[in-house]
Amino acid sequence: MTGRDLKPRGFAWVVASLVLVSIAQLSLKYAMEQLPGEPGFSAYVAALSPAYFFPVLLPIMIGMGCYALSVFCWLGSLMHLPLSVAYPLLSLSYLLVSLAATLVFHESLDAGGLAGIALLILGSFFVALPARERVQ
Secondary structure (H helix, E strand, O other): OOHHHOOHHHHHHHHHHHHHHHHHHHHHHHHHHOOOOOOOHHHHHHOOOHHHHHHHHHHHHHHHHHHHHHHHHHHHHHHHOOHHHHHHHOOHHHHHHHHHHHHHOOOOOOHHHHHHHHHHHHHHHHHHOOHHHOOO
16 A cells, blocks of 8 residues: 555544544543542442442443444554554544543643653654655
């Protein structure tokens, strides 16, 4: 598969996979914040009670379901894109999840964190470039 063979459908599958993986991460984080008491075995056992179904178990199931769906989307992307192009695009999930965590969970993201994410994305971009287009 050459650069001319890239199909927009492949990029759509990558975006769908990115969104689903990001939702999965946010769902799991939400569930863990709802655990009773200090994190540990006793909190996990307590979370199995019916009272914690909606705040803990349902978000975990949603997160795991999103992961499962993201795998199917990822397989769709691999049908239409070279792995060397598709895989680096997954680094965009770092940006999506980090930004969403600041908005949803009020986590802090300082300039250093943003710079690190930017470097990951920039590095991924260079990895995905065909060798003839890379900066020598």
